[in-house]
Amino acid sequence: MRTLIAAGLLLATAISPVVAQEGKLVLYTSQPNTDAQATADAFMAKYPGIAVEWVRDGTPKIMAKFRAELEAGAPQADVLLIADAVTMEGLKAEGLLLNFPEAKAEGIDPSLIDEDGAYFATKLITTGIVYNSAATAIPAGWADLVKPEYKDQLAMPSPLTSGAALIHAVTLTGNLAEGWDYYSALAANGAQASGGNGDVLTAVSGGEKLYGMIVDYLPIREAAKGAPVKFVFPSEGVSAVTEPVAILASAQNTDNAKLFVDFLLSQEGQQLASDMGYVPARADIALPAGYPARADIKVLGYDAAAALANETANKEQFSEIFGQ
């Protein structure tokens, strides 16, 4: 009898799904509030038993919060969905990420995925130029921004506040012939570097500055809502971050976290990213309205390993140039 019960129990465990589809999931993200909510809602619609709780802040700030919690011995997050792969690489090196090599990542360019499955690109977020429709000079490339007609009119995010802005600085200084001198020229031309991409959007759509360096989706999406802004893919090319997702080694809800990662990488999750106005990571999903064809977006490369090794030096160089 006892063996029968044991066998029955065994059978019951065997046929029940491998992962639990209930409980909760804590997401730390740098997505704007609206997108964080839309992502959580779509996931919860698919898995009604799982309650997603999310916290949103700029990448450096959300990381500071995570580290404070780690210090207090109470890390809250299960999943990170933040701007850039360099930060993820650093976390991976510290052993803070969980490898998830069995993630369902077919259809995503292998170059966008960590080889150990520690983190996965979910979209491409490029940084280009935004201008207010009242502007008379229309910029075509990065080189324009140091010209006299752009004097005191450029807002840019600070790498000290935004993960995407740090990669952007590394990419531009690595690809443009002038290197860091380009940033010195911007500073000399009165460019204001502070805050995150949201602050740049506010300044340009509010007409306080006419131009800005900014991630693509913010102005493209706000322009669709009627805001007086337009986005330019500069002729020299754009920098890009991949908004990677990763499961933390300290996660309390690992199974739900795996479901979440698979969801973001699935056709459905990628279509959601496109619907929200992002360039999806999967090549088989169409780009949202307002973007050129995928092949026409020229993405500049950067050395991620060097970026990680030189993170502090890069930030200091930037602070030095902009007097912060």
Add this chain to the structure above:
Amino acid sequence: MPAVLVLFAVGVLAVLPLGRLVTAALVHDGVFDATLLIQRLARGATQRAILNTLDTSFFGALLALAIGAPFAFLIALTDMPWRRMQGFLLLLPLMIAPQVTALAWMHLLGPSSALLGALGMAPPPGTANPLLGRGGIIALFGVQHAPIVFITLRAGLALVPRDYVEAARSAGSGPLAVVWRIILPLLRPYLIAAVALAFVSGVGNFGIPALLGMPQNYLTLATLIYQQLASNGPAVLPQVAVLSLLIGVIALVGVGVQVAALRGGGFAMGRGMPVRFGLGRWRWPLAMGGLAVIGFMLFLPLVALVATSLVPAYGVPLSLSTLTGDNYVEVLVRQASTARAFFNSGYLSLLAAALLAVLAVPMALGLARLRPGLRQVTNGALELPYALPGIVLAIACILLFLRPLPLLGSLYATPWIILVAYLMRFAALALKPVDVALAQIPPNLLEAAAASGAGPLRRLVTIAAPLVAPASAAGALLVFMSAFNELTVSALLWSSRNETLGVILFSLEEAGLSTQAAAIAVVTVGVVVVLLLVLDRLGRRLPAGTLPWR
């Protein structure tokens, strides 16, 4: 026994956090060591932040004096029509969160201002918002802290002895000469105290320099601390402890000036009927002028805020075709985090208010039992967490509660760290009305009860508590409003699921979602106005002096 309890409460609420901060900044490995302090002071960023803090707070305080003093004179000393209403309206800026004030004014004066645009007066595109940077911070410190000047001066004016004024009048002096030669000299301690208080409030203000200074990298000590901690995490705690010690010292100098100015205050003569000057044919023009200033200071920015909250994207002009309620739906219904913030701010403020309302009565009784010298020191200690900038207290709380404590565990990353910080910060606010009310209970009432054999607890429950209940309710409402709108403390203490309204508003604005931030701001202002009206009704049953505007 009550005295011991009070000393214990003050130890936990005030001495413990501030003591921890001082040791974190100045004691390393068990020995006094000022190298970190000196290193930090040597940095250009620190020096700039100190200078900016002193500069904006000082000139902000002078501006607050320029705005608040005329109102105090007109409302306290004259027969200007609609005095009471103007006094009430003038207190609103104090109750509105500084970050909301900053947001409202930015929407009023920027190039995309819906109001200025409609008048064809908006600055051309490409013009920086005139409020960004030093000038704007000073201007809004002036607006935000004018009520403090107003309350302080009016308290002083209410005590000016009528006899002096009447003597001068009968000797033939005109009203202006009386104000200049009699009232102003008598009022000097209050003038100094008012400016000092406004200065201290500026030193501790985070919301205004955060929205107006940080976008231009114009940092005060409060925003420098926030920026350092936000982008570096707990690794820089000792550094920011040093910075908050600096803020604390600057604020303490201000508090010291205020206390010194009012020491031995009160006038030789007792208070009689307050002085009233007839304004004659100037009555109505002055009343209209007062209303116009209040309208400009309060209503125009609020209207601008409402206008921004009603358009689909920042920068879109408001018209019938662009009008939308979508931002309200988004923040109130769709976004889990904002809905949660309303709940969190609500219950944390309510808990803090309720706990302090209950604690205030025995604490006030215990305080009354202390020797006068000890009582003064205890009172002063209790007021420190309220007088010192919120960011100082927040750092102290992180230092106290980050590492797990025996029995409690780590409070960091729980809502309780915010609640504890609120209790520390607002204890003085809850205690004051109860203290005032308690002083007005005739002592023979309690003595009679004691003589008939009622023990201390029974006296507390049957005599003191019922008599001071309205005052403790008023104190609780003040605590609730302050906590509900608060940003400085929670900006550093919030965690997943424990975001407060102030934090959410700031975060939405930073994410570029200004229209949604405006919608949240409008709702919080609505809540505060309703609560103030409740408090005002309650005020009719309270002894004079309990509520600042009655």
